Amino acid sequence: MKIVVLKFGGTSVGTIEKIKKVTDIIIEHKKKKNKVIVVSSAMSGVTNDLIKKSKQISNNFIDSEYDVLVSSGEQVACSLIAGGLNHKGFKSRSWLGWQIPIFTNGPYTNSRIQQVNKNKLLRFLKEGGIPIIAGFQGVNMNERVTTIGRGGSDASAIMIAKSFKAQRCIIYTDVEGVYTTDPNKLKKAKKIKVISYEEMLEMASLGAKVMQPVSIQDARLNRINIEVKSSFIKKPGTLITKRTNLNNNRIITGISSTHNDAKVTLVGVKDRPGVAASIFKPLSINSINVDMVVQNISPNGKETDLTFTIKAEDLNKTKKIIQDNKSIKFKKVLFQKGVSKISIIGVGMITTPGVTFRMFQALANKKINIQVISTSEIKISVLINKKDAKKALATLHKEFKLQE
Ligand code: ADP
Ligand code: ASP
Ligand code: MG
Secondary structure: OOEEEEEEOHHHHOOHHHHHHHHHHHHHHHHOOOEEEEEEOOOOOHHHHHHHHHHHHOOOOOHHHHHHHHOHHHHHHHHHHHHHHHHOOOOEEEEOHHHOOEEEEOOOOOOEEEEEOOHHHHHHHHOOOEEEEEOOEEEOOOOOEEEOOOOOHHHHHHHHHHHOOOOEEEEEEOOOOOEOOOOOOOOOOOEOOEEEHHHHHHHHHOOOOOOOHHHHHHHHHHOOOEEEEEOOOOOOOEEEEOHHHOOOOOOOOEEEEEEEEEEEEEEEEEOOOOHHHHHHHHHHHOOOOOOOEEEOOOOOOOEEEEEEEEEHHHHHHHHHHHHHOOOOOOOEEEEEEEEEEEEEEOHHHHOOOOHHHHHHHHHHHOOOOOOEEEEEOOEEEEEEEHHHHHHHHHHHHHHOOOOO
């Protein structure tokens, strides 16, 4: 059976007009004699609104009910698509996570898909039906509704493609594919034809919203090729695949940026074994994600400075945790909002010397100050003042000839 999985993001189902357009795309695939499985997100903005409502009830809204609440957006979109297909004469119905079921494990709000039961869906497909599956949701061992993290419908689509051994998995979105950088931030961004899982994972983790990082991990593990394309414009998109399928000699593949970071610096921290652990343990217990970490060498062996970055929205919580933490001694603590992280990504940098220098020199030429640096095999990230972010993005995009 030739199965095609089509995923539509919130931006593709954001209005009734767009949902009608989506049903046409689905019908086009169906007419090619494919068995079509659809995964949909909530209409754009709906999940954010639901989250806002939970906050109006409580800043500590209980996680299990949060999942019931925020997963409801997908239900609306799926029923509208299925209803639209019925209206056009096609057999279709919506499927919620618990009806399939899609089993998840892990904590509420951030579960992972473990297993997708195929029986009922296979029967429906064989009857010629088009299932419209609610992305982003599942059910756990306690028969409670779960969600799998923001942007999670991408991961739903990948895990469904894996379970059904689908021939194609297409992620329809509001841009034509994966670009060298966010095309809504830099007009000169160019569409990338093929990108490796590794590069896409770094780009996504470092701020490229177009694909959710977990979905790329799942696709890499299960060797699922992903096609990202526009639901509005009929043009070839981007293929996300394994590295050996790539044939190019680019050094840098893309640039990602984040704009809602904050920097914390502890000055004069007692330099003894275990100090870093006692700083980060309470942050980890409170689910605060620490990103870049830099510890200075201590000139006298007694004291050191430690800097790390977090999401700006976690700043108040972090301030309180640090101030309440009696197990660490330091002279003062500095908090800074308004910083951005700019990252260049590319497998080409493994074999090309001088990339770091080129990046730093290009930023220096534009008088952009680097506050923190972190690197991995295929990426270099710098933390800079947010007001310089746009300039830095354009400068690096040009320096590494990404617009050519
Ligand atoms: P969907 O609703 O389809 O899930 P998202 O809003 O999650 O769509 O992701 C699409 C958005 O990702 C685009 O509108 C674009 O602004 C943003 N984006 C960020 N980085 C990139 C990139 N490198 N390539 C393409 N889009 C990107
Ligand atoms: N609706 C969910 C969100 O906005 C999931 C998704 O869009 O993929 O995060
Ligand atoms: Mg998305």
